[in-house]
Amino acid sequence: DTGVSQDPRHKITKRGQNVTFRCDPISEHNRLYWYRQTLGQGPEFLTYFQNEAQLEKSRLLSDRFSAERPKGSFSTLEIQRTEQGDSAMYLCASSLEGTVYGYTFGSGTRLTVV
């Protein structure tokens, strides 16, 4: 297994455009998380999936954000009508239910909105 993969690594977009990021978790992990990390801050929780069900969304996730995990495999995070404040690193992580510290993070997608 090659770990958690995120694509793209970098994305530059114009304000108002839509963007979509993809995360491929470790295959046997049934839990998947999205975090956002702005400059000078630690990652902040955005949303959580157990298998294909989205069980929690942070209030940080405005109506312009949507996440999916069809069939409990890969996940996508879409941002509609991007704003400059959306510029951040978007990190995906996965874990296996029942493990205490088995989080594995991906390398992240760095979004720049110009």
Place this chain on the structure above:
Amino acid sequence: AQKITQTQPGMFVQEKEAVTLDCTYDTSDQSYGLFWYKQPSSGEMIFLIYQGSYDEQNATEGRYSLNFQKARKSANLVISASQLGDSAMYFCAMRGFSGGSNYKLTFGKGTLLTVNP
């Protein structure tokens, strides 16, 4: 709810010396876990070490050890024999096991460690 405080925005250490990165936490959970992650400039979060709140011994993983003082709510990371490759951001994080959202990690703001040759 959990809160992590890392008061050192940046730290410098000479190669081969030891360095301590500070972390204090606050939580209402009786059972919780504390983590340290390393984030190089490439962006990935690399897991370093874990300490459970009921673990009697301080955790160690190679050159990393966690100085856990439960009464003081501190979980400092000690890196021994620093190497140039240790230069990175270091994040302290925690996870509470008592509430419904017991899968979330709460992170501090991080400490930028620079190892000088």
